[in-house]
Amino acid sequence: MRWDIIExxxxxxxxxxxxxxxxxxxxxxxxxHHRVLHFVHRFPGLKVADLLDVLRITKQSLGRVLKQLLDEGYIVQRTGNNDRRQRLLYATAKGEALVGRLAGLQTDRINRALSGIAPDGVETVRQFLRAMIDHDDPDKVLATILGSGGATAKDKS
Amino acid sequence: MRWDIIExxxxxxxxxxxxxxxxxxxxxxxxxHHRVLHFVHRFPGLKVADLLDVLRITKQSLGRVLKQLLDEGYIVQRTGNNDRRQRLLYATAKGEALVGRLAGLQTDRINRALSGIAPDGVETVRQFLRAMIDHDDPDKVLATILGSGGATAKDKS
DNA sequence: AAATTTATGTCAGCCATATTGACGTATCTT
DNA sequence: AAGATACGTCAATATGGCTGACATAAATTT
Structure with a gap:
């Protein structure tokens, strides 16, 4: 039993x-709210259906949270170009600011944790985390993260 | 930003x-329920107060869950020897069985993830996880896990 | 011995986040 | 025209958190 790693x-x-x-x-x-904002920021133009897949929650649960983020101006919806039933989601500047602040805190913690680890150890950690994830039937977003090493148009920031 | 590791x-x-x-x-x-059972199993004779510290929830929240585990025979209470106000918690055989089954599943996943990693990489992963944890003001249980490498009387199993 | 503190339990009520199932509407596909 | 799809919304429910107040027993301090 891997009690230590579990804990x-x-x-x-x-x-x-x-x-x-x-x-x-x-x-x-x-x-x-954080999870929604995070993935909308990372995958601009995300569909509601995709968000449901990633977060593995129901439409109803997402609805309330998303409505709040829309009402308070952290996210905007645009009708899809090809399919006008779709509501594509985008983070506003306000949304970007919040998600950036949150990711900053988490990045600080990760950098602190990695600072005591050899450079190639970082890749070991990444490999471990990646291998901890279920790879059967990945949704679109997860496939992107797993497949390309997580690279998106946003990775420059 | 460490978007990849965050995700x-x-x-x-x-x-x-x-x-x-x-x-x-x-x-x-x-x-x-799992969290309670897990820590009671790992630290037999844990006090209620310690459990509150580790889980960082309130007495009331713990109460409901703990009562269920007691009623259904997964955990037993014994009055403390030195301090008879204390209710020391122990997992029953039934409790051990369940927690073992759950830890087995998680251990399988961890072993699968570690199987693709060099032997010394395991220690890298452990170091990373350990460094991700807040070390200021650790409670008694966390101090044990961090301090001794997580060794307890139960580690043989 | 009396007063206080500590360890625990419990009551009432609140909130956030999740659930299922049903139904409606707009839009795309066949 | 019919059916499927994307999304929104309603009602009802469950879980697991929370606060604040209060009770009891036992230990500790005065």
């Missing part, structure tokens, strides 16, 4: 998301 | 806890 994962993830939780509280948002 | 952590943790979630569902339990 390290628990505590590491708890503190990792804790960084964002503290900030979100001040905005009246929760983790659900 | 890998999200997906890795999602699938990691998903293993347990599937089993727990059949028992009418949730993640909260």
């Amino acid at each position: 390290l994962l628990f505590f590491a993830y708890r503190d990792f998301v804790g960084d964002a939780d503290n900030v979100l509280e001040a905005f009246g948002f929760g983790r659900a | 890998l952590l999200f997906f890795a943790y999602r699938d990691f806890v998903g293993d347990a979630d599937n089993v727990l569902e059949a028992f009418g339990f949730g993640r909260a």
Whole structure:
């Protein structure tokens, strides 16, 4: 039994998301808002259906959170060009600012953690995390992350 | 920004806890039950107060979950020897069986993920996870895990 | 011995986030 | 024209968090 790694994962993830939780509280948002905003930022023009696949929640759960983000101007919808039933999602400048701030905190923690590790160790960590993920039946977004090493148009920032 | 690692952590943790979630569902339990049972198993004789520290939830939240685990015979309480106010918690055979089954699934996933990694890479992963955790003001249980490399009387199993 | 603190349990009520199932509308496909 | 798809929304429900208040037993301090 890998008790040690099981527990390290628990505590590491708890503190990792804790960084964002503290900030979100001040905005009246929760983790659900963060997840939506994060993926919309990373995959501009994401469809609602794609978001449901990635987050593995129901339309109803997403609905409330998404509505709030739309109402408060963190995200905008545009009707799809080819398929006008689709509502493509984009982060606004306000949304970008928040998601950037949250990712900054988490990146700081990751950099701190990686600072004590040899350069090629970073790739080991990446490999481990990647191998921890279910690879059967990945959704579109996950396939992009797994396939291309996570590269998107946004990776420059 | 470490977008890749942020997302890998999200997906890795999602699938990691998903293993347990599937089993727990059949028992009418949730993640909260798993966490309680896990730490009681790993630290036999854990006090209620310690459990509150580790899980960072309130007495009331723990109460409901703990009561269920007691009622259904997964955990027993014994009055403390030195301090008779304390209710020391122990997993029953039934509790051990469940926690073992859950840890087995998670260990399988971890072993699968580590199988593609060089032997010394395992220590790199451990170091990374350990460094992701807040080290200021660790509670008693966390201090044990961080301090001794997570060794407890149970580590033989 | 009395007062205080500590460890635990419990009550009432609130909130966020998730669920299922059903139904409606606009739009694309056949 | 019929059917499938993308999305939104309604009602009802569950889980797992929360706060604040209060009770009891036992330990500790005065």
